[in-house]
Amino acid sequence: MATGIGGSTPQQALEQLQPLTDNPPEIAAVEYRQRIQHAQRLMRDNGIDACYLNAGSNLLYFTGTAWSPSERMVGAVIPAEGEIAYIAPWFEIGTFKDAQVIEGEIFSWHEEEDPYRLFFTVLAARGLTGSGRQLKVAICETASVTLFLGLQQHAGEIKLVSALPVTGYCRSRKSAAEIALMQTANNITLRVQQAAASILRPGITARELVEFVDQAHRKMGTTGSYFCIALFGSDSAFPHGVKAPNPLQHNDVVLLDTGCRYKGYLSDITRTYVYGEANPRQRFAWQAEHDAQAAAFAVIAPGVPCHKVDDAAREALASHGFGPDYQLPGLPHRTGHGIGLDIHEAPYLIRKQQEPLDVGMCASIEPMLCLPGEFGIRLEDHFYVTKDGARWFTAPAKSIDAPFNLMS
Secondary structure, three states: OOOOOOOOOHHHHHHOOOOOOOOOOOOOHHHHHHHHHHHHHHHHHOOOOEEEEEOOHHHHHHHOOOOOOOOOOOEEEEEOOOOOEEEEEHHHHHHHHHHOOOOOEEEEEOOOOOHHHHHHHHHHHOOOOOOOOOOEEEEOOOOOHHHHHHHHHHHOOOEEEEOHHHHHHHHHOOOHHHHHHHHHHHHHHHHHHHHHHHOOOOOOOHHHHHHHHHHHHHHOOOOOEEEEEEEEHHHHHOOOOOOOOOOOOOOEEEEEEEEEEEOOEEOOEEEEEEEOOOOHHHHHHHHHHHHHHHHHHHOOOOOOEHHHHHHHHHHHHHHOOOOOOOOOOEOOOOOEEEOOOOOOEEEEEOOOOOOEOOOOOEEEEOOOEEEOOOEEEOOEEEEEEEOOEEEEOOOOOOEOOEOOOOOO
């Protein structure tokens, strides 16, 4: 049996958990103002006159206002020059003001009124009327098609473009404060992964394990799991699970992928190991996955195109006889995704992706190895880019027998 696997009851494992002592502060108002200023510089550099941020993670990132998106238009307008403005339903103004971190004028609309027409009133109030030249206005990439089409019908000569060159650029380069929050989130989830491994027993169901992981995340001081995927045996060959998961049997591969939210920022860690004694096939595949993760990490540096990370992982797997390309048994998806306020965000470590890595970028390395009908192996840890290369948020698993690098 691998070190740290089985031997505890859920109650015993939960009793061993306590909130971490490291408690980095939430993002301060001064940083939100710096983000707005950064966005305005990018807008001016790209000839964009204003940028609309829809409710959700973009509104939160730039303004600190936490507001869930819905069919009602709620968001912010950042002009390239001047003060930010907000759009919200009239009946929500009190709640919206309470949610604000960065104050600004609120333009409101009643239920029977057209908020999309109001948007252009906001632009005019910021001096953006388009007189003498065509205005270019960037629209939040997470906005619904309904919202975009609603704006388009009133846009006239104003050109509507994607805000991604502004929002994606800013959000993909994390500040020191963001990295500190993400480090704590990852530390929490790694401890939860260890606790989850300790309660395994023959017959435990995926649902039982998922429920324990949620309880463990709560015991560590969070609001619970942001997500959790638990798979045993042949089910583990499906990257995101199956409809009716099998219970754990002796000598099964165990794949557990989970994360939490800590002060807005997310973690996402996968560990794979064997409950019982790993056979030669399982050991060979686990080592191939481990080598692919290490090869991908080794090429990371500022200026390296994202696809080089994916290329390195695939080449490592191919050297062990898996693949090539997306063929199975092998790696059927991208090598990694960015993370932050959203579980998947830029940058994406994917074939042909030319975007260069930059200081502050954070992403996963998870070149999952799928062997249909047998099992799957996914080792997932996240890194952040520094001027000197990459650093792990969590140390990768050492071996199939020591998935948490614990002393036996």
